[in-house]
Amino acid sequence: MIFASPLLAWIALSTVVVPVIIHLLLRRRRTPVAWAAMELLARAIRRSARRSKIEQILLLAARCLLILVVGAAIADPHWSNDLGSIRRTPQTILIVIDQGVASQATFQGKTLLDRSKAWIAKEMESIASDDLVGVIAMAGNQPLVWPPSGDHAAVLAVIQDLTALDLAALPRSAMEWASRENISFSSTIEGAGRETVYWLASGWTEGTLLSQEDTSVAEAREAVDRAHNTKLLGPANTSGNDVWVRRVSTTRHGPLSHEGEVDLRVQAERRSDSLERLSTNVDAKAVDRTQTKTAPLVFESAQSTATANITITIPPDQEGDIGIRVRLPQDDQPADNDSFAVCGQEGVMRVLIADRQRFRRVTMEDTPPAHWVTRALDPTNDGSMQIDLVDPSTLDTGIPSDAHTICVLQPDLVSHEGWKSLASAVRLGATVIVTPAPDGGQDEWVHRFRAVFGGECVSEPIRVAEFETPTPLNSKQPNSPLLALLSTELSDLATPVEISRALSLQGSERWIPIVTKSDDTPLVVAGHPEGSSGLVVVFGVPFDTTWSSLPTKPLIVPLLQEIIRQSAADNLEAMHYTLGGSGVKQLQRSDMHSLRLLASRIDKEQSNDRLSVDRDGKLRRPVDRAGLYEALDAGGVRVGLVAINVDPRWAINTPTTQEQTLASLCGLSATDTITNLVVVHDDGSTTQVTDTSRTPGQSHNSSTTSIATLLVMVAIAFLLLEGILARVASHAGGMLLPTRLLRWFRWRPTP
Amino acid sequence: MRAEEYLAPETLSQLAPFELRAKRIAEGFMGGMHRSPFQGPAVEFASHRQYTAGDSTRHLDWKVFARSDKLHIKEYRQETNLEIMLLVDASGSMTYGTLGVKGGWGGTDATRQRGAWTKYDHACACAAAISFLCLHQRDRVGLGIMGPDGIVAGIRRSSARDQWRSIVQLLAQQAVGGKIDIVRSVDQALSKSGGRVLFAILSDFLGPTEQLRAALSKLQHRGHDAILLGILDRQEQQFQLDVTAPFDGLEGEGRIDVDARAVRKHYLAELTTHLSAVRRITHTCGFDWQLFDSHDSVGPLLSALLARRENETKGKFG
Structure with missing residues (x-):
């Protein structure tokens, strides 16, 4: 048995004499007491003498052992349990x-994940x-094999088939999950009576901002000491195609629907120094779907970019944004051959129709414009669009932020404040459709x-052209x-109008002009106001049959819908890179001026997090968010990608060293259930940690089991x-407070 | 000291309703309130009996002779005074006491030794109360102080006016210590009492019960009455000590190391057993037993004892 704190152990051993001293002090002679009934007292002593002496000895022994055990528990003893020795209990x-994401980093030709697999095997x-x-x-904190299995071959197969994800690894939450579930498992018949051993297979050391392909491991390790919490994602060698996906976009106009096919346009780049004709493939699939579509990707001679079009099937039950993985299977770069795009999917668009309700006879001529627009936008009334009818005067108070389009069908009823609100919405990306006032000036x-x-879209002077013949x-x-x-x-659709x-x-x-009359004058014009990302579409006719037959013709449906x-779709930024890119590009540390978070867009977090980098490539403040960062130069041009693997819940304040990382991992469980922990480093070495409260740098070479809990119970x-x-x-001398309390509640002297 | 200090006014007021009556027929020289076995010139008619030759004709009931033509002698009950002998234990054990006394209290030799209200002080208070009551009803009261050699000091029985003060002064001045020989003390007291006497023995009765049995048997055999007033300190009865210390015997028993809390249970058991034995011996001899706590006042327990005796006397003699 060894003690984590030998000094405390010695102190505990020395305090054993305390009860002995107390015992002797109690036995020392005191002032004599005069007594009359000595005969009765002598008889009472004769009756109780033997039992009293035994009780006193037992009491003294109990107190000595109590202090000894408490002291030993504080000293935190461990029972040596060398892995090489014979185990007493199954594990x-x-x-x-x-x-x-960082497990894909490569050192010495192998990724960290491959090293972990090899070590586990x-x-x-x-x-x-x-x-x-x-x-x-x-x-993702996903249990791959749970509950623990005795089929070691199957477990090993699962591990060998494991592929890296483009997500941040959260070792703390994973360990907490394992610890929590293991408590439940230990209460089952299979798990009862077993010793739990944790193998933490992770390259959880500091990373590096280096991304040069010619960086040696030694240099990388040196950089580890200077840059914290980062992990290189650049390729370790330059062989292969050196192709990376530059951009993934959709050719489908508008937001993605719930179901159907999506046309992807994959733009790829290659190294500028290899400009021979290159033909390769690109694969694309929706995340969590096995269906993979492949398209040829051809780099013509002297061309560094190429485009491939792929159509993938959107999962029918997909909700929210759609993750699309694009892969270059023939590329040898483990870190950049995948690209992950997030295509914004809008299930329901919201359209505001600003039209005042009027009570008219239900005839075709008196049908309000809002009715025609509503019918055009949602002809089958299936709820594909959320259409809200508002009074034009209510635009004064502002436009709902989730409204994609505002149809102003009675602009003469909109106040100046209402027009300002519309302009503000357009600046934020909304679309405003304006028609002339059907009745007013x-x-x-x-x-x-x-x-x-x-x-300037409305001719000067302002006039309404009347046509004798339509x-x-x-x-x-x-x-x-x-x-x-x-x-x-x-x-063809326009002809009947x-x-x-x-x-x-x-x-x-x-x-x-997007729609013109027969005299080539525009009927519908669209434009982006200055400084706005939104669109303004002006119709020359209102949706009124007295002005035109447009409301009753088929054109109105696709026209408004499109x-x-x-x-x-133009306003929504639906494409976000998460991994892959220009890893092969020569990247000097001095080129990096800042890092911008990219990958956290997967989690719908803000992406404006920037980390400034000094000339040595060292971050000026600790990284507190895991994910893929875009290395930007002083001009804001991307010069590389860096994956930073940080669990923000425990690396938020200070940079962590390797020892601090281990200490934090060891201390992650307050339940002391993590007894044996094995950490695999990226260089293939391992560290076995047995103590959840140890200070950094005190690793044991053999596995030991803490018996402090047992001693506390004793x-x-x-x-x-x-x-x-x-x-x-x-x-009378109850030495410890609990004893006194116990006596207080349990001892009732005879009155 | 002033003798009145031994008899507090409240004690007297508590004892006033009672009269110390001899449970048994008492013999006395003076006419008193106690029944006498001798029939003589008195006013209380007792019974008739047939005349026999030799009887004095003074007591013939002539009215009966006139009605029945038979000679009957009228017999009367003669009332006499009570002979009381107080035997007070003056051994060393009686010097134990844990109740503090007020400043200016002279007390007895035991008080001066311990600086506390001792069992001996309490015995003196009881003796003073009993003697005052008896003298008040013209009974003859005597005192014997028991010591190692029997009665070490005493006052002959008398009903003189200064008898109570003499008793109290002797009690206060008597040196206290050593052991007592209760058998020898009783022998000496019996040797000086011709008639039947009510013995009031005041002691802690912590000595061997065999000696007590022998002494009381002699009293019983001689036809005397006795009241045993056991006096113990409250600490002796409850043993509320929380010390581990040597205990010194007050009668020279030596020193014993005692863990008070450890032996308390057994001590109380021994004390209960001992007191039960004393009570059993007393009742076997037909005497009265009353245990006094030296922390309590004398009056209530003494009055209770007298009330009990009075009830028993009425039950026996109507």
């Missing part, structure tokens, strides 16, 4: 393996056949419109990006024994 081995050869093995993955609202959006739409409509999907059928009167509009550099969906037993003996002996 439950819980392997917590790091398959997070080697160690599993020596475990006993009756040992049970459970496997918990750090990234046009001058006043046009002036207000011009004031906020710049109104004029049709142009048989050859312009090719606008907004209606690109309708380009082949727009003319006839215009009786219309507000005169004009196109310009900013205001692009305008709204495509504008929303101490409690001795404490109770001391109380019982003290009560039986009726001794």
Whole structure:
């Protein structure tokens, strides 16, 4: 047995003399007491003498042992349990393996995950056949093998098939999960009576900001001492294609629907110094789906970029953003051959229709514009769009932030404040569709419109053109990006529409006609106001059958749908890189000016977290968020990617060294259930830690088991024994407070 | 000291309703309130009996002779005074006491030794109360102080006016210590008492019960009455000590190391056994037993004892 604190052990041993001294002090002679009934007293002493002496000795022994055990428990003794020696009890081995983003970093030609696998395979050869093995993955806290299994071959197969994820590894939460579940497992028949051993397979040391492919391991290790909490994701060698995915975008206009196929456009780059023709493939699949689509990727000679189009199937039950993994299978770079795109998926779009309710007879002429718009946007009434009808006057108070499109069908009823609110919404990315006032004058609202959006789209002077005979739409409509999907059928759809009167509009550099009349004057113009990411679409006719037949013709449905969906798609930033990229690009530390968080967009967190880097490539403040960071130069141009593997819950304040990391891992469980812990380092070495309260740098070479808990229980037993003996002996000198309390509650002297 | 200090006014007021009556027929020289076995000139008619030759004709009941033509002698009960002998234990054990005394209290030799209200002081208070009561009803009271050699000091029985003061002064001045020989003391007291006497023995009765049995048997055999007033300190009865210390015997028994809390249970058991034996011996001899706590006042227990004796006397003699 060894003590973690030998000094405390010696102190505990020396304090054993305390009760002996107290005992002797109690026996010392005191002032004599005069007594009359000596004969009775002598007889009483003769009756109690032998028993009293035995009780006193037992009491003294109990107190000595109590102090000895308490002292020993404080000194934290460990029972030596060398792995090489014969074990007394079967074990439950819980392997917590790091398959997070940083486990893909390569040293000496092998990733950290591969090293962990190799170490586990080697160690599993020596475990006993009756040992049970459970496997918990750090990234995602997913139990791979649970409850622990006795089929070691199957467990090993699971581990060997394990692939790294583009997520941050959370060793603390994984260990907590394993510890918590192990308590439940220990209460079962299979898990009872077993000693629990934790194998923490992770390269959880400090990382490096180095990303040069020619960096030696020694240099990397040197950088480890200077940069904290980071892990290199650059490739370790330059062989292979040196191709990386530059961008993943969708060709599908508008937000992704719940189901269906998505056309992806994968833009890839390669090293600029290898400009021969290169033909390779790119794979794409939705995350958690096994279906993989492959498309050819061809780099022509002297071209550093190439594009591949892939169509993947969206899972029918997918909700929220869709993760798409794009992979370059023929690329040898383990760190950059995957790209992870997040395509924003909007299940329901919200459209506000600003139109005042009017009570009219239900005829075609009197049908309100809002009705035509509603029918066009949601013809089957399936709820694919959330359409809210509001009064134009309510726009004064602001526009809901989740409204993608606002249809202003009675602009003459919108106040100046309302126009300001619309302008604010457009600046934030919303789309505003404006039609002329069907009943009122046009001058006043046009002036207000011009004031906020710049109104050169409306001809000067402002007038409504009246056509004696209804004029049709142009048989050859312009090719606008907004209606690109309708380009082949727009003319056919436009032909039946006839215009009786219309507000005169004009196109310009900013205001692009998207639908024109037969006289080539625009009927619908769209433009981005200055400083705004949103879109403003102006119609020359309201949705009123007295102005045109547009509300009753099929064109209105795809026209409004495409305008709204495509504008929303343009406004939404739906593509986010999470991993992969320009790892092969030569990256000097001096090039890095800051790091910008990218990968946490997976978790829908803010991505504006920037970490400044000094000239030595050292972070100026600790990293408190795990994920993929984009290394930016002084001009904000990306010069590389760095994966930083930090569990923000325990590395938030200070940089961590290796010893601090181990100490933190060891202290993660307050239940003291983690008895044996094996940590695998990235260089293949291991550290076995047995004590959850040890200070850093005090690792044992052999596995030991703390028996402090057992001693505490023994101490409690001795404490109770001391109380019982003290009560039986009726001794006045109850030495410890619990004894006095015990006596207080249990001792009732005869009155 | 002033003799009145031994008899507090409240004690007298508590004893006033009672009269010390001899449980048995007492013999006395003076006419008193106690029944006498001798029939003589008195006013209380007792019974008739047939005349026999030799009887004095003075007591013939002529009215009966006139009605029945038979000679009957009228017999009367003669009332006499009570002879009381107080035997007070003056051994060393009686000097034990844990009740403090007020400043200016002279006390007895035991008080001066211990600086506390001792069992001897309590015995003196009891003796003073009993003697005062008896003298008040014209009974003859004597005192014997028991010591190692029997009665070491005493006062002959008398009903003189200064008898009570003499008794109290002797009690206060008597040196206390050593052991007593109760058998020898009783022998000496019996040798000086011709008639039947009520012995009031005041002691802690912590000595051997065999000696007590022998002494009381002699009293019983001689037809005397006795009251045993056991006096113990409260600490002796409860043993509320929380020390581990040597205990010194007050009668020269030597020193014993005692863990008071450890032996308390057994001590109380021994004390109970001992007192039960004393009570049993007393009742076997037909005497009265009353245990006094030296921390309590004399009056209530003494009055209770007298009330009990009075009830027993009424039950026996109507």
